[in-house]
Amino acid sequence: MMPSTPLPKNYQLIRDVVDECGLGCHLTPSEIYAKVRERQPGIGLTTIYRGLERLRELGFVSEIEVPGADAAAYEPAGPHHAHFRCSSCGRIEDVAFVIPANTLDALAREHGVEIKDQRVTFEGRCSRCTASG
Amino acid sequence: MMPSTPLPKNYQLIRDVVDECGLGCHLTPSEIYAKVRERQPGIGLTTIYRGLERLRELGFVSEIEVPGADAAAYEPAGPHHAHFRCSSCGRIEDVAFVIPANTLDALAREHGVEIKDQRVTFEGRCSRCTASG
DNA sequence: AATGGAAATGAAATCCATTTTCACTTAGGC
DNA sequence: GCCTAAGTGAAAATGGATTTCATTTCCATT
Structure with missing residues (x-):
């Protein structure tokens, strides 16, 4: 079956970057920004934030907020x-x-x-x- | 025995406010600022932050960072x-x-x-x- | 192809908790 | 009283995250 709404290309790129990082790997929005930018140089940080939020709603990535860390981090969804x-x-x-x-x-x-x-x-x-x- | 270094008056005020809030009560630095200001109108927010840090080092208060909350919160030290x-x-x-x-x-x-x-x-x-x- | 509305986009501005800077005052040991 | 370390507050700086807004892209429907 086809997904009800396909993921926008940029959001898919963000998802790829987080997924490729793998389980146990945690990336901040800025780190993700840098990595996505290697493949899509024009993309803005705003889009990263918006994409991460969407991906989180869809259950593709998880946000972790660890006390003491100065930024939120994201990881691929998993157990x-x-x-x-x-x-x-x-x-x-x-x-x-x-x-x-x-x-x-x-x-x-x-x-x-x-x-x-x-x-x-x-x-x-x-x-x-x-x-x- | 006398405490090795008595708590500065303002820091004591901060401690009082947190303690009076009681167990199970959580205050943000701004809330503490407002409450201390009622007794010490001239005090600055900077002092609140510095005092909270000191009180935390001394073990008098605990800082909690709850995911989703937009500011840290403090509570009296306890179990x-x-x-x-x-x-x-x-x-x-x-x-x-x-x-x-x-x-x-x-x-x-x-x-x-x-x-x-x-x-x-x-x-x-x-x-x-x-x-x- | 044309069209129209919704979604996506990026730059810039903004927000807001926290930290830093700096010049000044206070407190306490000598 | 003097001196040094500690404490202080205003203001500026920092920095992650969000909002605004004008523009562009996408796509279902003509």
Whole structure:
């Protein structure tokens, strides 16, 4: 079947760049801008932001906002996971961890709210910084 | 014993405002600025930022950075917990939840990193918004 | 092909939280 | 009192993200 609305060419380029980065890779809008620009020199930063928002709505990419990082980052959509941020070098890594649904349900009931999403971030020192510092 | 360095008067005021807000209450720097200004009209926003940083270093207040919120928030230091943010009205609530230390240890070992802190945020709809929306 | 409306685009302006700069004042040890 | 370090506030700078707006592209329909 054909997609109901094909992705605009520029948005597809943005998606490609994020996808090619791969799982576990995180790019900021500026980084994405630079990479897309290599293939489409005229494109503007505005379009990158708009494209990322659209792609997020469509579920193609995920936005992560990691405390301590100075910009949001994007990653290809994939299985839910947590993130680790090295407070020394700023590196962000994926961490295989999810709070199980029944725990969320219990918390939601307990607090009288509806939980739709979880964001888990760990902070510390990555192996590289532990070795060198 | 006397504290090694007494807290500057303005920083103490900032601390008071955050403390009086109480557990489960979250204030942005601007909100704190407004409240401190009621008692110390001449104080500048710069001092608020500097004071909050110092108070955080001293362990008197905690900074929380919740994805989706447009400013950082501060709360009195207390037992570790998670946060819930209503994506509809922006309200932030405390949630009694911590990832246990042995889980963190296992993850840290598995990923070859040193985990010093955890930040857990849930997103969804608060009771008020569920009722009205 | 022509047309019309919706979506996409980029440059520039704007927004806004936070940080930096800098000249000045305050506090406390001597 | 003096001196140095710390604290202070106004204003400017920073920088990521958003908005505005005039223009262009796309595409379904003639």
